Amino acid sequence: MTAVPERCPSCGNVGTRVAPITLKALLTGDALKTGIPDAPRFCATTDCPIVYFDGAARMTLTESDVTVRVHAKHPDDDSVPVCYCFDYTPARIEEENAQLGSSAARAMITREVQAGHCACEVRNPKGSCCLGDIARVEARLKQFEQVER
Numbered sequence: 430m431t432a433v434p435e436r437c438p439s440c441g442n443v444g445t446r447v448a449p450i451t452l453k454a455l456l457t458g459d460a461l462k463t464g465i466p467d468a469p470r471f472c473a474t475t476d477c478p479i480v481y482f483d484g485a486a487r488m489t490l491t492e493s494d495v496t497v498r499v500h501a502k503h504p505d506d507d508s509v510p511v512c513y514c515f516d517y518t519p520a521r522i523e524e525e526n527a528q529l530g531s532s533a534a535r536a537m538i539t540r541e542v543q544a545g546h547c548a549c550e551v552r553n554p555k556g557s558c559c560l561g562d563i564a565r566v567e568a569r570l571k572q573f574e575q576v577e578r
């Protein structure tokens with residue numbers, strides 16, 4: 430199989446396009462020195478070490494090249510942010526669930542996104558809205574609560 434540029438060279442899954450500004454905002458100094466490619470893609474595969482790649486530019490970057498921990502690579506780690514704009518980790522959602530019966534995360538983030546207050550393209554390593562990830566974290570935590578009972 431010949432590698433097509435939109436597929437991650439490590440896991441083979443199709444990466445999502447991210448804007449170069451996302452890499453400019455989130456790469457370490459050393460990674461910035463290697464240059465920002467024109468058409469970077471984000472690999473969301475959990476067990477794949479590649480965070481960004483650009484097939485045409487023959488560039489790959491791993492989590493050690495990024496200044497934040499990447500939720501997609503640690504979806505079950507409660508200390509890794511899931512909403513990078515408004516500082517939500519799974520642990521904070523769990524805490525709100527315990528204290529308030531349910532987390533305010535989704536309603537609050539939705540409200541702020543609608544108001545145009547989010548900064549996903551420069552804060553979230555996947556370069557896009559976290560609401561899908563929030564829903565997945567909430568579903569996982571709910572499942573976990575049911576197992577505990």
Ligand SMILES: [Zn+2]
Pocket residue numbers: 437438439440441442472473474477478479
């Ligand atoms: Zn990959």
